[in-house]
Amino acid sequence: MILTARVDAELAGTRLDDAAKTLFPQYSKGEIRRIIDWGGCYLSQTLVRVASRTVKEGEEIALGIMEAERCIELAYKKEELLYEDKDFLAVYKAAGFNSQRTPYQLKGTVEYAVECYMKSIGLRDPSRVVHRLDRGTSGVMFFPKHKQAATLISNLLKDGKVQKTYWALVAGSPDQQSWKVDAPLGKVSKFKYGVALNGKPARTLFRVVGEGAGVTAVEAKPLTGRTHQIRVHLAHSGFPIIGDETYGGIPAARMMLHCRGMRFTGARGKVIEAFAPIDADFRAAAAEGIWEESAEQ
Structure with a gap:
């Protein structure tokens, strides 16, 4: 308000x-x-x-x-970063924090915390949000340290050359071990998206990575970058994410969607990647041993 x-x-x-x-x-x-x-x-x-x-x-x-x-304080220390070199840094965004500033808040957002960190190491550039995670989603966020790096990663994101791997928990058991959703997405209300014939193209690959006690762990690899893409495509598949009540998921401590990793090729062919661990709420919602967290992406 x-x-x-x-x-x-x-x-x-x-x-x-x-x-x-x-x-x-x-x-x-x-x-x-x-x-x-x-x-x-x-x-x-x-x-x-x-x-x-x-x-x-x-x-x-x-x-x-x-x-x-x-109003929860958020700050990043060097030893807490998931990745850092002269061009980029990656941080862990916890569920419940906004990725970027809103009309209500600057302090306590990932954008502000990263900018404070950059200032602490002597950088003058602002933090540039080149991709976002929903407030309820946890995981990896990359930030460029300067304008040239921002242009590079923005172009890679636009061209679909940044590999993203998400983990999601859903109730029930899919009939297929892997499947692809190719369904355009459009806005259906102020804060909600849905499959729409006149929407923007959206494609996601899904793969079951573990099951137990009525919960299935799904790996999602978005091939496009639409808002709420994984959430809508899983709901469209009949398996809304646990905790994602907006799209029909059963209630939970948080929305069980996690950006596990991101990978792309930087300047001079350097492979840049970062991985984020799951939090206690996510782990508790999954059955014991539902997957090996250290599994290859």
């Missing part, structure tokens, strides 16, 4: 947090300061994170309201 109000003559010259408290009395000053600090406040469409900023008459204050429980 985004709330907006305009600064009048009476509030002109006051602090941003004081003006916002007057304009949005339903929120405490502490809540407003939290919103400002976490990147959810815009002054005439410009992000402002300084509560003491002086406001002017006619300026519009916009507050992006996000649940306080989602």
Whole structure:
């Protein structure tokens, strides 16, 4: 939810947090300061994170309201990175974190945490989000360290030359050990996608990698990069992902979709790859020994 109000003559010259408290009395000053600090406040469409900023008459204050429980600090240390060289780095994105900034939040996103890390090692470039994982998905995210690397990986992604491997948990047992879904995807509502004849081409390869106790572990290799592609294609196959209630999955602690690995060829033919371990919730949802986590991709 985004709330907006305009600064009048009476509030002109006051602090941003004081003006916002007057304009949005339903929120405490502490809540407003939290919103400002976490990147959810815009002054005439410009992000402002300084509560003491002086406001002017006619300026519009916009507050992006996000649940306080989602304000979780996120930071990356060098030893926690999944991969790093002079051109790229890869991090583990945990389920529950946004990949990139939203109108409600900057701090606590993977994008912001990576930018803070890059600054800590002396880089001046911003963090560039060249691919995303849904908030409920965990796994590998790659970031370029400079503009040339961003152009390279963006082109590789566009041309389908970045190999991605996902793991998903579904209820039941597919009839086939492997199958391909070639079904175009289109938007069916604000936050939901579906198979649509006039949608964009989308292709995914699926393979069963383990079964047990009514749960099947599926490996997914998307050949295109559409929003919610794996989620929709599995639901279309009759096996929505556990925890993905948007597409008919049974409730769970989290959506059981994990980007296990990414691989591509960088400059001068260098193979670049990173793999991410599964978390405790994902492991708990799978039967014991359903697969070997160290299995080759």
